[in-house]
C-alpha cells in the first residue's frame with residue numbers, strides 16, 4: 479500500500495508564502511479535514527486551514543490535483559499559507575496528524591519517476607535547475623527538464639533496437655541461408671551509430687562542465703612558477719611563492735569562473751625524486767589530483783627547456799586527459815609569447831611575472847572548456863551520464879569488432895544489448911533500486 483508523504487516545499491525562514499506539499503491516497507481526506515470541505519479539483523480554493531480543535535492555524539490557498547494529472551502522478555495537495563517558520567510548521571504538524579509521513583529527500587520526484595511522469599534525466603534536471611549557479615547552467619538544466627537530452631538518448635536507443643532486430647533476424651534465419659542484411663549494411667549502420675554516440679558524448683561533456691565546472695591541475699617540476707600561476711588566476715596571494723624549490727607541499731584549491739563556467743584550480747607540489755617524507759606525500763597527492771582532473775597544465779621553466787624528465791612525466795599522465803604545456807619565465811629566456819601545437823600537446827610561452835602570454839592562456843582555457851560563442855543549445859549532464867555514454871560507446875565498438883573481425887553475429891548482438899542497457903540507465907529505463915535511491919537521496923526535501 480502506498481503511503482501519503484508530506485513536506486514543506488518552500489525554503490525555511492520568513493517569506494510571504496510557505497507551501498506544504500502532500501502526495502498520496504490521503505491527500506483528498508487531508509484537504510477536506512483541514513479546509514472544512516472537499517476542495518475543487520484543479521481549482522484555487524481560498525480557505526482557513528483548521529487545527530484539530532477547529533481553530534484557524536492560517537488561511538491560504540488549497541490546490542488539489544487528483545491523480546494521475548499531478549506532478550507525482552498521485553493525488554497531490556498543496557497548502558499555500560504564510561511563510562513564517564512557526565506557522566508553516568503548525569500546518570505541517572496538522573498534516574502529519576492526519577496520517578501523512580514526512581517525505582525523504584527527493585521522494586516527490588522519485589514518485590513522479592516511478593509513475594512515469596518524468597524520466598530519470600528530467601528528475602535530475604529539476605535538482606540541477608534549483609542548484610544552478612550560473613544563468614548558462616540554469617538554461618541548460620531547463621532544456622534537460624523539457625526532455626532534450628532524453629530525446630537524444632531515446633533516439634539512439636531506438637536505433638540500437640533496430641540494429642539488434644536486424645542482427646537477431648540474421649541469426650534466426652542463418653541456417654536457412656537467407657541473408658537478410660549484408661555485413662556491409664550492418665557495419666555502415668554501426669559506424670553511423672558510433673558517430674552519433676560520439677556527438678552526444680561531446681555535448682553531454684559540455685553539459686557536465688556547465689554543472690560541475692572543469693578541474694584544472696597545475697603540475698611540473700619544483701620552482702617553475704605553478705603557485706605564481708594559481709595566484710594570478712585566483713587574483714590573490716592564495717599560495718606561498720618563494721624562490722626555494724619545494725615550497726608547495728600540499729594540494730591547494732581555488733575556484734574561479736571563466737565566462738560563467740566554474741573552474742576548479744589545483745596547485746600541487748613540484749614533481750621530482752625526493753627523500754623528504756612530507757614532500758613525497760605531497761607528490762603522491764599531486765598524482766591523485768592529476769588522475770581526477772579534466773585538464774593538466776604542465777608547467778616548465780623555459781630557460782631550462784623541455785627536458786627528458788618532463789618527457790618522462792608526461793608519459794605517465796592518463797592518456798584521456800588533455801595536457802597543455804606552459805613554458806614559463808620567458809622574461810628570462812627572452813622568448814616572445816606564443817601558442818602552438820606540438821606532439822606533446824598545445825604549448826604556450828608565458829611569463830607569469832610580466833603577464834606576457836597570459837591572454838593566450840585565458841583564450842586557450844575557454845577553448846578547452848568548449849566555449850565557442852556561448853552555450854546555447856546545450857543541456858545539463860552529470861558524470862553518471864557521461865560514464866554510461868562511454869560504456870555504451872565501448873560496447874558498440876566491441877560489437878563492431880565482433881562483426882568485422884570475427885564475423886560473429888551472436889556476440890555482436892550481445893554487445894549491442896549491453897550498449898542499449900547502458901543508454902537506458904541514463905533515462906532510468908534500466909536502473910537498479912540502489913542507483914535510484916542513491917540519486918534521489920541527494921535531492922532536497924519537498925522536491
Ligand SMILES: Nc1nc2c(ncn2[C@@H]2O[C@H](COP(=O)(O)OP(=O)(O)OP(=O)(O)O)[C@@H](O)[C@H]2O)c(=O)[nH]1
Nearest residue numbers: 700701702703704705706721724725726748830831
Ligand atoms: N622571472 C620570473 N620568475 C618567476 C616567474 N614565475 C614565477 N617566478 C618565480 O619563480 C619562483 C618559484 O615560483 P613558485 O610559483 O613558487 O613556483 P612553484 O612551481 O610553485 O614551486 P614549488 O612550489 O616549489 O614547486 C618564485 O621566485 C617566483 O617569483 C616568471 O614568469 N618569471
Ligand SMILES: [Mg+2]
Nearest residue numbers: 704705725726
Ligand atoms: Mg608552489
